[in-house]
Structures are given as C-alpha cells and as structure tokens.
Amino acid sequence: MSMEEIKSNPSSRKHGDDILPNIHKVASPPKQTLFQDFKHNFNETFFSDDPFAKFKNQTVSRKFVLGLQSVFPIFDWGRGYNLKSFKGDLIAGLTIASLCIPQDIAYASLAHLDPHYGLYTSFVAPLVYAFMGSSRDIAIGPVAVVSLLLGTLLTDEISDYKSPEYLRLLFTATFFAGITQMALGILRLGFLIDFLSHAAIVGFMGGAAITIALQQLKGLLGIKHFTTKTDIISVMKSVFSAAHHGWNWETILIGVSFLAFLLTTKYIAKKNKKLFWVAAISPMICVIVSTFCVYITRADKKGVAIVKYIKRRVNPVSASDIYFSGNYLSAGIRIGVIAGMVALTEAVAIGRTFAAMKDYSIDGNREMVALGTMNVIGSMTSCYVATGSFSRSAVNYMAGCKTAVSNIVMSFVLLLTLLLITPLFKYTPNAVLASIIIAAVLNLIDIKAAILLWKIDKFDFLACMGAFFGVVFHSVEIGLLIAVAISFAKILLQVTRPRTVVLGKLSGTTVYRNILQYPKAEQIPGMLIVRVDSAIYFSNSNYIKERILKWLTDEEILRTSREYPSIQYLIVEMSPVTDIDTSGIHAFEDLLKSLKKRDVQLLVANPGPIVIEKLHASKISDLIGEDKIFLTVGDAVATFGPKGADL
C-alpha cells in the first residue's frame, strides 16, 4: 500500500484480519508452456548474445552473405577498408613483427623446440586469424606461458625433446588444442572459460612469469647442466650447484648488459607512452647488435652458446605427423585440452580488454572457432599453439592498428624473414634471447592487480596467491588446479551459505534496509523483517530455514530483555530470491510448522515471478494464505503492523 493511498484514505487503516485493498497485488507472470520456458532458458544459457538475430527476415542470398561474414568477418569489415586504415595497420604490423621475431625464437626454446618453429607459428596463425577473428587489436603468435606449459607437459610424456616423437606429440597437442577451442565455440560453451577467474589468471601469470624468468638463468648464466623441473627449489639448486664451474662470464656479460638495455627502454616507454616503439624495437636491436658482436669476436669459441642453425624454408606440412591412434593419442588430447583452454583464456581476455576500450563487440564463441581453426591449420603446417600475446597486442594497439590487417602485415614480414634472413641468426647468443624473455615476462607480473585483489576481495587474493605459489613451487598444472579449485570453492560457499539480513525502516520513508548497513533503520514493534539474499536451492534451503529461525530466537531474547512487545509476525522479504526448488519449498513448509509452534505468523513480501509460480504450484501459498503475500514490506507492515508503523 503506497503512502499516498494511506494519507488520502486514513479511515481505511485497520489491523488484524481485515485486509486493506492494496493497490497492487503480487502478480504471477503470464503462463508459458513447458516448451516456451525451456526454449527461453536454453537460449539464455547458450545464445544469450542472440547471434541469429540478423538472419531474420532476409533473403536466401543475403543469408548466405551474412553467414559468410559471420565465419569470415574480413568480408564484413574488408569492404569499408581504405588506405588510411592500411597506413595504421602497416606501421603497427611492422612494429609487432620486429618485436615478434626475437620473441618467437626465444619462446620456441621454452617449449624445447628449434627456433624456426616459433617463426613458423607467427607466419601461419596470424594469417588464418585475420580472416576469421573479430578482434581488431589482438596480435597473434606464440606466447611465453603456453610455450612453457607445452614444454613442461610434453617433457613429462617424452623426456627426450630431441626425438621426432616429441615433435609429433607437439603437433598432436596443437591439433587437439584447436579442436577443443573449436568445440567450445561451436557448442556455445565459451562461458566455461569464465570459470578461470581474473584473480586466478593474475596469480597464474605472475607465477608463470617467475618460473619462465628462472628458467632463463640457464641461458643468462651459460649453465650447461640444468634441471628439467620448473619449480623454484629445483631451479635454484641447479643454479648454485653450477656456480663453481658452470657459469660462463662472457655469457653473463652479454646477458646482463642487454637485459639492462631492454629494461631501460621499457622504463622509457612506460614514462612516455609516445615512445612505446623504443621498447618495441629494442629486442630486435639487441639481436642484431649481439649477433654482430659475437660474429666479430667469435665469442662462441669462448663458450658463449649461440643459436647455431635456423632452417631457411617456409613451414613444412606436418599433418601426417599427428597421432590419431597409439599410446600418445590420449596424452596429446590431454595436453591439447589444457593448453587450448589456457591459450583461449589469454586470447579472450585480450580481445575483451581492447573491445571495451574501443567499444566494439567480440562474439566470444565465434572467436573461439576462429582461434580453434587457426590452431588446427597450424598443427598441420608445423606450428604449435598460438594465441593472443598481451605485450604485442598492447604494442599493436599503441602503434595505431585499425584492423586485423596488421596481423597480415606481420605474417608477410615473417614469410620474408623465413625465406631470406634466418641464417643470419646463426650467431645470435642464447643469453640475449634469455634477456628478451625475462624482459618480456616481467610484464606478466601485475603487482598492482594483486594489491587491488587484496583490497577488494580477500577470497580472490587467496585464489591468486594459490595459483602463484602453486606455479612457482610446484608446476604450472598444479597452479592452475589450485586456482580453479579455490574459485569453485568460492562459488559453492556462496550457494551454501547465502546471506540473510534483518531489515529496518528508514525514518520518514517506506524504505526497508539492512540494519547493519543502516544502523538508524528502525525495527517494527512485534515484527521481524528478514531478507534472503539468494535463490533458495537444495544446497542452502536448510541453512536458510535454520538461520531465519535463529534470527527469530535471537531477536526474541533481545526484545524480551528490553521489554519490547514479543514478535508476532515474521516478514520474509523475497525480492532477491530469483528461484526456489523443491528442497526450498520443503524448507518453507518446515519453517511454517516451526513458526506455528511459536505462534508467529509468516508474511511474505515481493516474491518474484518464478517463486510465486512455484509457491502456487506447490500449494504452499494456501498454507501461507494468499492474504499474507504482499507486494512490498511496506504493504505487509501497513496491513499487520502496529498503527502508524508504516509512516
């Protein structure tokens, strides 16, 4: 009952069983058939972005064009493409190519591969993505974390990473990573990757960065015998046991000086955003200068490890290398699924970030199909798992890319590199590659984000730290597992122990609010108002019932001690209760029974559409009494509360 009504009609104000005619009653939603209901829920779950909307009321030929554009967005944005856009894309493409070439060579070593596999991957994958992907800013290619993950998982299966089986298993894993990504997209299960929370990713990435950086001590210090494990303890043992004889001082000199150079350029770029290109081209400068120095001084004769040999050829076909049967098939699938999911998480996070910056929309599921196709084709052309790179995408964005054409430009530069200049990398020292990796992965350690997690949500911080320490002290898989487990525990806790709060009235209004948040809110004599802040499901129905009864008991003790009138009415505010299942209905029945024994009447305020329907279907509404179900708490108080309490 609204305030207006009461004021204009004060004589109608009565107590007890005489119910006032409230202006508005709790309404049931329009009836839907089971099929409509199911269709609606199904669409909301799997097709919430309504991807087929634009196909409606179109001719067949138009539908074909639209379908083609859906699968290959390049036919959509390509028509409006002009010289101005190309200028932006060309500069961006050249910039990311110069950053990408040294990174590719370096990252390949994280996966225990020869350097040209990194270059192969940066040639084919971006080309495929440019035709099918919908992000305009992402830079596609091999990334550090996925390379490390693959390296670890693959050596667990085949420890001899020089053997041809290792390479075959790599392509198998890449193939199934692609299939996994495609399947998630086609089956509209893209939302599954949301279960890897932001907090978990921050921790995981930070841990992976530390792990990768530690691995580089091998190259940076010129150590010959190094552990194959990735945890910090094994690595530090390796480093110190090699200290007496294994460290090569020439290597350290090269590594440390170039690392200093890279970090300086990074710092400059950070201070002055316009100079981002300084940091972007510095790895290439390092490679050129260091290669030249080594070639001149023949430092490789003094124990400085060099790349030695890179094939000058484009990607050979590797489709026949993929295992479709045999012992390694299941390992390939397992590794592929893990690597595919991690790669997807990274690419989707990047896509979303830049899409929000420029306010265009990314269809997550279509994006997954694009990335999946890219990796399936990659697995057949000697590439390994590619995805979006955080650092290169940022450079791409800052260099003014307009569309995915910048990826095509990069791809062509890579093609030329493969055909013409790869032999020049022969004398590139491994130490400089190590410093490039270290400088690159330091970006992945996001201390600010971790501090923000601590400030905002302690549970998120826990997930973050769990992932971080899991990766650093054990392995990438364990880190992932811990992060996912903590995230799930959080969800389960939410649905098992939802919040119930006692409401009070804000003076001079008909607004009822949590008395803990608004200490001035006043309780109504003889009434207790409780709000349930969650859907009532089997996992929490019993807790909610017990908790409401406990509020009642506690309040009764409190009020008796203060000689307030005892509680006659319990108002349950159900606005936030989106759904109730049969266990919830049973809990309601039990609550009614207990209240009856205590001589307390139950009033219900604002049940939602699904809840009111279920209360009716289960006939609980008859047990409660239709006249005890109200549109608002205010109405319930106006009808059954003490005189004047609703004002």
Place this chain on the structure above:
Amino acid sequence: MSMEEIKSNPSSRKHGDDILPNIHKVASPPKQTLFQDFKHNFNETFFSDDPFAKFKNQTVSRKFVLGLQSVFPIFDWGRGYNLKSFKGDLIAGLTIASLCIPQDIAYASLAHLDPHYGLYTSFVAPLVYAFMGSSRDIAIGPVAVVSLLLGTLLTDEISDYKSPEYLRLLFTATFFAGITQMALGILRLGFLIDFLSHAAIVGFMGGAAITIALQQLKGLLGIKHFTTKTDIISVMKSVFSAAHHGWNWETILIGVSFLAFLLTTKYIAKKNKKLFWVAAISPMICVIVSTFCVYITRADKKGVAIVKYIKRRVNPVSASDIYFSGNYLSAGIRIGVIAGMVALTEAVAIGRTFAAMKDYSIDGNREMVALGTMNVIGSMTSCYVATGSFSRSAVNYMAGCKTAVSNIVMSFVLLLTLLLITPLFKYTPNAVLASIIIAAVLNLIDIKAAILLWKIDKFDFLACMGAFFGVVFHSVEIGLLIAVAISFAKILLQVTRPRTVVLGKLSGTTVYRNILQYPKAEQIPGMLIVRVDSAIYFSNSNYIKERILKWLTDEEILRTSREYPSIQYLIVEMSPVTDIDTSGIHAFEDLLKSLKKRDVQLLVANPGPIVIEKLHASKISDLIGEDKIFLTVGDAVATFGPKGADL
C-alpha cells in the same frame, strides 16, 4: 528521495547536475578489521548454529556437565524422564522390534550376509545411538538401500561373498563409514550432505526400491542361478531364462500369498492411521506362520529354500577383522565413504522431518558424530552400517515414542531374540523374507513426490529421473553420480547465467517491479532500469555486463521505432547483489566505458554493504560519481528523471 519530501518541497525539484538533498544516503557498514571479518564469515560457514553459546559465562563444573550433555544428550533429557514417557517408549520399542526382526534377517541377504548379522546390527547400533543421538523419533538399524549398496560395492571387490575376506571388508567399510560420519560432524562439514538434493534422493530411493524388489524375484520365484548384477535388464534375463525349469511353484505360492497379506495390511494401515500396528506386526506374523507351515509340511524337501541356520549367540568381537593395511584398505575406505554418506543422508532426512513435526531442534553435526560413533563401535562388534529407517521411524512415531528409549527397548528385545529364539527361524522360507522386503521397499517409491517435482521444478525432476534410471538401468553408484552431477550443473548454471530484469514503475507508487511479472508497470521515458538478481562473480560478470548492454540496445531499438525519447540514463538496481568480486569490478569498468561511448549515464541504486565497500575500495565509485549512487530507484528517478516521473 521520499514522496513526502518532494511534496512538501516541490520547488527543490530540479534536473541535471543539481542534486537534491535526499533524506537518506547509501551507507557504508561500520568498518571491521580483517580478523573480525574473517571470524564472522568462518563462524557463519561452520558454526552458524552457534553451538557454544550456552557455554558462555558458566562455571567450569557446569561447563563439564554441559559438555557431557552435548556429547551424550541422554544425560540432558534423561533427568526429566518419567514413567509416562516410558510407557510410550515401551510400546513403540516393542512394535518396532517386531517389525525389525524379520526386516533385519531379510536385509542381511541384500548385503549377501548370514541373517544374524542383521540382528547383531539392530542390537548394538540403537543402544549407542540412544546415548548420543538427539532425534527422539528415529529408529536405528540396517536399512534396505544401504544393505543393497554395500552388497553391490563389496561384491565388485570380492565376488565370493562366502569368503572370510568379504566379511572383513564389510567391517572395514563399516568402520570407515563411521569415521567418515564422525569426521564430517567434528569438522562441521555436515552441510556437504545437503548437496544430495531432495530430488536426487527421491529418484535414488525409487530406483533402489525397484532394484531391490527385482532382486527378490530370486527368492520369490525360487530361482537357483541368479545374476549378481543389479540392473533391470540383467535381472529380467535371469528371471526369464530360469522360467522353464528354475521356478519353484511351492515357493511362489508361499511368496505370493504372504505378499498379498502384507500389502493388504499395509492398505488397511494407510486407510486408517490408527491401525498402523496391523502393518507393523504383519511381517512378524508372516514369519511365524510361514515357518510353522514349512516345519509341518517339510516343504523344504520339495525345493522351498529356507534360512537353515542362525547362530544363537550375541555379537562376537570383530575389531581385529578390520583391514588397516593391505590391498583391501583403499577399497574399504572408498566403500565406507560412499555408504557412510548415503546412510547419513537418510538419517539426517528422517531426523529433520520428525524434528520439524514436533518442533525440536536437531544439531546436524552432533547427529553425525553420534551416527559415526555408532558405526565405528558397530564395526568392532560384527555389525554392518546402520542408519535411520524411514518405515520403522514412522512406526516408532505413530506408536507414540517419546525419546530414544524406544531404541533401547528394541535393542533388548533383539538381545533376547539372539539369546533365545534364533534357532526357531531355521525353517523360515526365503520366499517370505522376499515378500517382506518387497512390501517394505514399496514405501520408498514416492510417485507423489515425483509428480510434485515435475510441477515445481523441471530441473529437479530431471535430477530425480537421472538418479532413478541410473540406478534401475545401471547401478546404485551410477545413479548417485548422475544425481550429484545434475545437481551441481544446476548450481553452476545459476551462478553462470543469473537473471537480469527490466523494471517498471507501478502507477501511484514508488515501487519498481519486473515488467514481465507486472505488465502494467511503466517504464520511465529516457531511462532504463535493470535489476541484477545475483552476486556478481567471475563466473557471471561478463555475462551480466553483456546482458545489460543487450537490454539497452534492444530497448533503444524498440523506443526509436515508437518515437520515444532515447535512453540517457541506465539505472542498475543492485539490491539483490550480495557480493561483487574483482572480475565483477572489472566488468563494471568495462560497462562504464561502453556506456560512455553511447552517451548513457550510469546510475546505481541500493548497493548492499559489501558491494558499496568494494565500489569504494576499487575507486569505481569515483568513476560512477558519488552523486549517482542512490538509496532507491525512486530516488534516482526523482533526481535525474523527467519531471513528475517519480510520482
């Protein structure tokens, strides 16, 4: 801003940036230290029933007494025990004993055990429970479903159920079932059993009843070679392949006629609640009459299978039989955990049902410790897993039991039975035991409950049917697994795809409601009001953001087509949002960016205590603008909406 304020002060009504002084502002809750916060959440999760409240401010000796009473409630209620109560308990105890003896003998066969193990279990377990349990109505002993479950799981490990290893594994499983139950109680993890939803239990119990009844065809038809599998297809094959030669007509005559008698007494008891004892003693009558008939006619010579031999002795000690090492240890633990959880679910469901009827409270966690202790002691005294029996508890209740003393009475009757009359069961035909089981388990098929599930919640019905068909067509474990998986899927779906609804204003009020539920609710020109019905977590933050933007796009198209003013303000009503994590904060940031591009301003209504704190901690509140956070949707509309829209 309340209506009163506006009316009394109409000149203060302005638009745009001049903000009206609202009476109440969104408040932050009182600051809590991290430790207070953690302590509160920890207590709410594990000690929500506040079990230590009564220990506060007590002397040490009083604390000792209270502690003793906590562990052994018999010392609490025992002091007020009188002759009148004993009369009720005596009659109830004798009634359930007469029902229990034939059931024990029969249920033991479901677990492939000799009949006396059922009787042993009904002697020790109720005695222990009477001292430690807090339910007054439960009847403790072996039950059909757990017996079947144990029989199936144990024969999967040791197919020769005549071997001593089978018995040792049984005691091992019983021991670990008890340990599991105790551990759940002591660690306050009792809420875990809530994850087996009511719907899943209905389906599981129904399926188990069908399975058990089908198994009885062996005894009822006198088939000698019978499958050890429990699925309906294997069993029916066994039955029909034995049709030509394996059916024994004398057995069928005994079985069918006594089954008819049992079902008739059941029907009478159902029609007239006062005659419940007719059904309760009928199994005993069947056993006595059939045993006498077989003894007189020597029908066992004509192929009627009989019990043959029951030892006359009380429980031998079996503690040394439990495997604490070796191959069978892990199997014992696994089976124990499953059986313990299932047994717990049954006992807790019974305890809660009768506690709600008589309005006394059951401490779930303490109850688990009691049941666990009972099974641990049982495993050392030749008992197998005992729990509360639905049918016997109902008889106990109807016979007028007052306390757990009825269980003590039953236990003594069982003791006398074991010492004196067991040899008399020698000629009891197996067929009559089969009919007792069939008549008993038919109670577990709750078609009404299944229909109600269908009416109230289709997803619950799905879980129910999944469990049912899983049990009937495969095995009890698979049925359990399906039910748990479907229940979890439901929870995950809820947290992944929460509801967002568009609100409209109910005319003549300041109440805003879902326009789908209240089609008469009117939207405000130039504003879109969306309510988010869930905590915003990593699993749904992106979906919620996208969904809100989709509402905005859809509404804009709709309003443009109707030539309504375009949307300038998006009001997000956050009352139901109990929590927001860092992913949610990021989604909010992205939402703000997208809205900025569209020239739409974001207004926030009624953020809860945790949400407002996190909005402040993350500085998002500055991005939104403190003046754009309102106590109610009405306030937001009054401040920024078109003139008169808030009335």
